[in-house]
Amino acid sequence: MSDTPISSQPERLSRQSDYELEKLQLSFEFFPPKNDKMEERFWVAMDKLAPMSPRFVSVTYGAGGTTRDRTTKIVSRIEKDTGVNAAAHLTCVGASKEEVGDVIRGYQEAEISRIVALRGDPPEGVGMPFQPHPQGYKNAAExxxxxxxxGDFDISVACYPEMHPQSPDWHGDIENLKRKIDAGASRAIxxxxxxxxxxxxxVDRARNAGIHAPIVAGIQPIHNFTQVANFAKRCGTSIPAWLADRFEGLEDDPETHALVAAAVAAEQVTELVDRGVTEFHFYTMNRSSLVFALARLLGRRPA
Known part of the structure; x- marks a missing residue:
């Protein structure tokens, strides 16, 4: 990221025209709560972020479809209770085409028209070799x-700025993304x-390969640096040395950790806006404070 002082960032954003602010598209990702306490926190976060007029919110789908029923229930309730468009995640790992088709038709019956389609990780965890089901889909493009x-669904797919850990090279990685877009995906996150x-x-690689669909910047506010760093290591995301340095020694200082996390996320999104990026997908971890602040910083106000 740039060395622009944080104090100048709100001034930069305030100079944006109303037209530029109107172009901004935000979406938020949640995971289905596992118990009553987590569900209470989920709806607190959802109620906080829903008025920020997101394009949609998405709800994840556990490895092997372990949270399928909760995902369907939550997504359906979001649309009915808040009026916000909601997308259900869908993976094909460990399932036949018939089983996946049953899930898709279940989404139709629940009036869910948006899907985030992912190949998915094996139940053993992120980074483990993928083995298609004998009667299943071989990849996300299929x-x-x-x-x-x-059915007629709005479909989002995933992409990897540092290349998918299992891609043989950049050519193969970009070609895989192109197949997903050509198959009918509306955007890549x-x-x-x-x-x-x-x-x-x-983005340059994708455009040079003839991919013109939106490539939405997936932003992870760092609510807990240790947890984020561990997940990043498993999924092939680099943690720059300067970022680790900023959080060093803050394990037992949650107040300073939160302030540093806010500054880091603010720097990242404002620099991207300066470079013309207008679409953001925030991984909320079912927490609203940091994401709400970032949406405000981007000029979004509660409806």
């Missing part, structure tokens, strides 16, 4: 095509990244 055969140059180079 999954997107299968969804399109069943990036895995989290912390060096904006990785994202910008990835």
């Amino acid at each position: 999954l997107v095509a299968g969804i399109q055969e069943i 990036t895995q989290m990244f912390f060096d904006n140059s990785d994202y910008l180079r990835f």
Whole structure:
């Protein structure tokens, strides 16, 4: 990220025209709560962020479909209770085409028209080798095509600014993304990244390969540096040395940790806006404070 002082960032954003602010598209990602206490926190976060007029909010889908029923229930309730568009995640790992088709038709019955289609990670965890089900989809591009055969859905897919850990090379990685878009996906949402140059180079690679769909910047506010760093290591996202230095020694100082996390996220999104980026997908971890502040910083106000 740039060395622009944080104090100048609100001034930069305030100079944006109303037209530029109107172009901004925000979406928020949640995971389905596992118990009553987590569900209470989920709805507190949802109620805080819903008035920020997101394009949609998405709800994840556990490895092997372990949270399928909760995902469907939560997504359906979001649309009915808040009026916000909601997307359900869908993976094809460990399932036959028939089983995946049943989930898609279940989404239709629940009046869910948006899907985030992912190949998915094996139940053993992120980074483990993927083995397609003998009667299943081999990859996310096939999954997107299968969804399109069943109904008219708005489909988002994933992409990886630092290349998917299992891609053989950049050519193969970009070609895989192109197949997903050509199969019918409307946009690609990036895995989290912390060096904006990785994202910008990835967009250039995609455009040079003839991919013109939006490539939405996936932003991970750092609510807990240790947890985020551990997940980043498993999914192939780099943690720059300067970022680790900022959080060093803050494990037992939550107040300072929160302030540093807010500054880091603010630097990242404002620099991207300066570079012309207008679409952001925030990984909320079912927490609203940091994401709400970032949406405000981007000029979004509660409806």
